Amino acid sequence: MRRTVFYISDSTGITAETIGNSILAQFDGVQFDTHRLPFTDTPAKAEAAALRIKTRYAQTGQRPIVVNTLADPSLCDVVAQSGALMIDVFAPFMGRLEAELGTRRSGAVNRSHGVVDYAKYEARINATNYALSHDDGMDLDYSDADLILVGVSRSGKTPTCLYMALHYGVSAANYPLTEEDLDKLELPAGLRPYRKRLYGLMIEPERLAQIREQRRSGSRYATLEQCRWELQQADRLLRKAGIPSLNTTHVSIEEIASKIFDRFGIERTMF
Amino acid sequence: MRRTVFYISDSTGITAETIGNSILAQFDGVQFDTHRLPFTDTPAKAEAAALRIKTRYAQTGQRPIVVNTLADPSLCDVVAQSGALMIDVFAPFMGRLEAELGTRRSGAVNRSHGVVDYAKYEARINATNYALSHDDGMDLDYSDADLILVGVSRSGKTPTCLYMALHYGVSAANYPLTEEDLDKLELPAGLRPYRKRLYGLMIEPERLAQIREQRRSGSRYATLEQCRWELQQADRLLRKAGIPSLNTTHVSIEEIASKIFDRFGIERTMF
Numbered sequence: 308m309r310r311t312v313f314y315i316s317d318s319t320g321i322t323a324e325t326i327g328n329s330i331l332a333q334f335d336g337v338q339f340d341t342h343r344l345p346f347t348d349t350p351a352k353a354e355a356a357a358l359r360i361k362t363r364y365a366q367t368g369q370r371p372i373v374v375n376t377l378a379d380p381s382l383c384d385v386v387a388q389s390g391a392l393m394i395d396v397f398a399p400f401m402g403r404l405e406a407e408l409g410t411r412r413s414g415a416v417n418r419s420h421g422v423v424d425y426a427k428y429e430a431r432i433n434a435t436n437y438a439l440s441h442d443d444g445m446d447l448d449y450s451d452a453d454l455i456l457v458g459v460s461r462s463g464k465t466p467t468c469l470y471m472a473l474h475y476g477v478s479a480a481n482y483p484l485t486e487e488d489l490d491k492l493e494l495p496a497g498l499r500p501y502r503k504r505l506y507g508l509m510i511e512p513e514r515l516a517q518i519r520e521q522r523r524s525g526s527r528y529a530t531l532e533q534c535r536w537e538l539q540q541a542d543r544l545l546r547k548a549g550i551p552s553l554n555t556t557h558v559s560i561e562e563i564a565s566k567i568f569d570r571f572g573i574e575r576t577m578f
Numbered sequence: 579m580r581r582t583v584f585y586i587s588d589s590t591g592i593t594a595e596t597i598g599n600s601i602l603a604q605f606d607g608v609q610f611d612t613h614r615l616p617f618t619d620t621p622a623k624a625e626a627a628a629l630r631i632k633t634r635y636a637q638t639g640q641r642p643i644v645v646n647t648l649a650d651p652s653l654c655d656v657v658a659q660s661g662a663l664m665i666d667v668f669a670p671f672m673g674r675l676e677a678e679l680g681t682r683r684s685g686a687v688n689r690s691h692g693v694v695d696y697a698k699y700e701a702r703i704n705a706t707n708y709a710l711s712h713d714d715g716m717d718l719d720y721s722d723a724d725l726i727l728v729g730v731s732r733s734g735k736t737p738t739c740l741y742m743a744l745h746y747g748v749s750a751a752n753y754p755l756t757e758e759d760l761d762k763l764e765l766p767a768g769l770r771p772y773r774k775r776l777y778g779l780m781i782e783p784e785r786l787a788q789i790r791e792q793r794r795s796g797s798r799y800a801t802l803e804q805c806r807w808e809l810q811q812a813d814r815l816l817r818k819a820g821i822p823s824l825n826t827t828h829v830s831i832e833e834i835a836s837k838i839f840d841r842f843g844i845e846r847t848m849f
Contacts (some may be wrong), residue, residue: 310679319836320598324848329593329647330671333683341847345836372678376600392678399670407643407663408581412604428830429792435737462847466706470630473831517591521700559699559849560744565590565616576612577595578830 309338311363315356315375315386320345327374339372342562344520347377359391367571374561431578434462438472448498449480451567452540453569455501456481457545458508459537460528462519463555463563467508475575477566489540494548506553506567512538514556580609582634586627586646586657591616597667598645610643624656631660651718701747702849709743711750718768720751725842726772727752728780728816730760730808731799732789734826734834738779741831746839746846760811765819777838778816778823783809785827 314323320343325571331339344356369542373391377383387393401412402538440446442465449455454471456464456479464481471477488495498505512534519529527533545552555563568575583602585594591614602610610738615627631642644662648654658664676682713736720726725742727735727750735752742748759766769776783805790800798804816823822841826834839846 308679319830319832321832321836321848322596325593325596325836326667328848330668330675333649333668333672334675334679334681335684336681337679342845343836343839345840370678372675378604394671396597397601397604398666401604403663403665404601404605404643407641408579408605408608410605410607413606429789430732431831432737432789435740439713439736442710463703466703466744469706470744471746472825473741482620489736518703523623559590560702561590562590565592565614568614569616574613577592577599 308336309367310369311342311367311371312339312341313344313356313360313371313373313375313391313558314341315344315347315377317348317377317382318345319381320376323374323376323396328392331396340409347382347386350382350385353377353382357386359388360386362390364390388497413509427476427578431473434472434476434478435469436466437478438480441478442468444482445478445480449498449501449504451478452480452501452504453478453573454504454506454567455479455498456506456567457494457498457550458510458552459484459515459516459534460510461522462510463560464508466560467563467567471563471564471567474577475564475573477568477573477575479535483545484537484541486537489537489544492540492544492547494515494544502548502550505548506549506570507541507550508563509538509545509552509554511544511554511556579607580611580638581640582613582638583610583612584627584631584642584644584662585612586615586618586644586648588650588653589616592648592649593665594645598665600695601645601665618653618657621653624648624653625770628657628660631662633656635661663683672802678813698747698849699718702744703731705743705749706740706748708749708799709739709751712749713739715753717751718753720769720772720775721750722749722845723775723783724749724770725775725777725838726750726769727777727838728755728765728769728821729781729823730755730786730805730812732793733779733781733787734831735779738838742835742838745845745848746835747849748839748844755808755812755815757808760808760815763811763815763818765815771823773819775842776819776821777841778812778821779834780809780813780816780823780825782825782827 314320314327316323347353347356351414363371371391374394376396458464460483468479468481515534516531523529585598587589587594618624618627634642640661645665647667672683721837731754739750739752742750786805787802794800
């Protein structure tokens with residue numbers, strides 16, 4: 308079964324898409340074709356959206372689903388004329404929150420991802436620059452690092468660091484364990500002062516070989532044997548040094564980040 | 579007025595935090611202290627969460643707000659014993675969706691950010707590697723680029739490219755306009771074949787000077803005069819070449835990305 312879903316927002320549509328993805332993922336047997344209609348912030352744009360949805364309805368013969376975060380109820384009404392099933396993300400919660408907080412919602416549009424707080428913006432940009440300059444062992448001065456990821460090449464350190472920087476302003480560095488480190492089963496001297504901030508990323512050897520094969524096909528680096536040896540040594544090194552670690556094979560970047568923050572007690576608001 | 583908010587999830591809590599931030603941002607006069615309690619996936623953890631919330635309730639004398647995406651209603655019940663105002667993000671929509679789709683939700687935990695689809699994972703990693711290797715004019719072969727951001731130094735190109743790569747798997751390169759380009763008011767020859775994929779990032783000179791001052795305090799590079807000149811020339815160059823652009827001064831990274839995708843008709847699902 309296939310169904311069409313439209314994410315509609317007066318701003319970026321990220322909130323609508325995030326909650327929509329989470330809800331729809333709970334319906335196993337259904338395939339969803341998703342479309343974003345961001346910046347739907349005028350009656351004309353709402354009418355254009357309604358027309359597009361109606362056209363899709365006619366083409367497929369199945370009622371589309373609209374997940375929306377439109378703050379203006381009149382825009383919502385226009386879109387609803389398409390005949391779609393309307394899932395209004397904010398509506399069910401507003402009444403109870405207004406009662407609890409003893410105040411009315413402002414009703415302003417573009418509240419969430421569309422407003423820039425310079426201090427937050429700078430925190431995320433500075434952290435992103437930090438992650439870039441401390442990627443892959445480039446700069447070994449970790450005195451300002453909130454945390455340092457260690458692991459073998461292609462274990463997911465770089466994207467995890469960038470994600471933590473961009474979304475949480477966390478200054479995350481990463482250090483790739485070298486063959487020398489793995490041979491000696493010792494952390495390099497430069498990392499030892501920061502042991503409390505180290506976290507290991509592990510991965511299953513079969514998966515690592517697959518990823519490396521994509522990158523350097525046919526190389527020794529990509530052989531299962533080499534991957535097995537590196538990971539086994541990395542595991543021994545991390546255990547010996549008392550560094551916590553996570554097997555990332557079946558874990559998304561978001562989940563890796565959450566688990567690391569949880570472990571280190573880092574409580575940062577998401578940007 | 580201050581209120582405490584807990585984001586509780588059996589997985590990362592990202593969905594709860596995203597919708598929670600969007601809802602709470604609509605209440606202007608209230609300051610929210612937010613806390614994340616991810617991976618609350620056992621009765622013991624739910625009880626620990628309830629105790630923490632109850633303690634906070636006692637300390638502040640004000641009822642905390644719990645925004646949760648717990649899939650298991652029995653865990654929800656345990657948390658609710660804290661006396662908090664419970665905002666259950668999924669509950670209001672499930673009944674209507676089950677009726678519409680003619681199927682029951684699976685009720686499985688860890689559905690959204692906690693499941694790894696290797697093809698998607700590879701798309702985001704490959705795009706991130708692309709953004710890193712094509713950052714700041716490092717690699718000028720743009721044949722595989724989905725889009726190329728151009729702009730003066732510190733106009734926000736790098737974080738925007740990384741965000742688009744990490745979350746949408748879009749291969750985004752960026753090219754910093756040089757003084758030579760700005761003097762000549764001409765795109766460098768290497769960029770011309772890709773004109774249809776170019777997008778300019780502009781910024782207000784006062785804001786640019788502020789950002790550059792943080793980076794290289796007291797330099798000519800950071801003077802308002804230099805920033806004004808570069809931006810004026812960049813604006814003329816972009817107009818002359820017919821390249822669309824956006825003033826990013828009051829716009830978040832998420833919104834910049836959405837607007838660019840909208841302009842280029844890029845419809846990608848968010849990871």
